[in-house]
Amino acid sequence: MKFKNIRWLILMTLLGMLIATQWRTMSLGVKYVGLGELSNFQREVDIEKAEVEQLKELIAENNDKISEYNKAIESERSIYEVLDKEIKDLKMNSGLTKVKGPGILLLIDDSERELNEYTDRSDLIVHDLDLAHLVMELQAAGAEAISVNGQRVLMNRSNIFCNGPVIKINNQHLGPPYKIWAIGNSKHLESAVNTPWSYANRLRLFGLFVEVNTKIIVEIEPYNQPIVQNYLEEIKEGE
């Protein structure tokens, strides 16, 4: 009899505990959030943090400029120099000056592999989208200037398109082999090409000719197309 009581006691205690837990879960129910929601939330924090970093840089840059002006304010000549330097910097940032620096040369050519019945001949040639991907990978690896066969590639202006047997960049026809020059940290750029999951490596597996050389000094021509602004208007301050 005594043993049976203990058994009951244990069973009931367990039941009581579970009911209590369940009750708490239910009553708190509204405060539970989905993991999906949580990760969205976290992403928002990440975005804001990245923007905060940018803002800090912008403020620092503006402060630099102010101090430059303050230094230059004594003489007319030096204000000219400040403005001139600003124009030069803007031109360089927009890809309108010839630049040089350390970087890489990436060579891409059509495959020399024999065609067999399982391969499509279009698998063996370099396409416009291949170049677009390669250029974007270099850009993502921090390239400061990129050119393909001498044509400067700007992310906001240059389009890369197939035009029959050749590829058009900046409305200029380019044919294989494609020589992609990039200025930046040559180690980063090289590894962007050589990592196993890179687009360049995928082309390599297809049998295309892909070779990367780090160069001590790379020279890249400026963007040479007219800049058309027919539809665009600057928003004036205070409007």
Next chain:
Amino acid sequence: MRKLKFWETIAIGLVAVSLGIILSLQFKVVQNSLLGGLVPSRKSAEIASELVKVREEKDKLLMQLAEVENKLDEIEESSVKDNQFLMNLKNDVKKYKTIGGFTDVTGSGITIKLDNPPEDMTFSSDLNIIDDYTYIIYLVNELKAAGAEAIAVNGQRIIATSEIRQASDAINVNSIPLSAPITIDAIGNPDTLEGALSARFGYVEAIREKNYQIEVKKMSKIDILKYSGVVKFKYAEEVE
């Protein structure tokens, strides 16, 4: 041990059944698929407070930035006034700022809305535009070919050195992580831009065939904000 009476068996049975139900309920709450599962509110409260903190910091920095920019403008204005030559130079600075994407601009154009497939589809899908970020690269490429004069992805201005790449579960543009829905704004001839994208066998068709939601709208006026970061070249230098 004595044999249990009938009502005792029933009672123990009932207790055991309710134990089972409660246990399974408890399991269900925590054991859903990874992103469908629930977590206690404390974690989300932590993130929420972090978000509030970061936003406060951002607001403060924005104010500080406006202040500094005003100060810079004043100094610039006062130092070039009464001098035609310097004024011309100042206008050149403005011109190149606009070319480079460092000013807010407005004009006619199009806006593209790109989103994941609707969630209430008959059969659910794991499609996420983040994994197909290459479509964004192609769309931007297409816009440039159609003569777009300014492009922004989710408010991030595309400048000469802007990258579009996948970074874990987000798309980084100008190193800012973005996620669906994606909005691409472009200034240019609205008819040309829209026509280039919506052409037969064009990208809009391809993207729609993959079940993503895409909508292209012509706009008579669209504002595109300036690049919000700082371009600093570490390796490249000018060749005279």
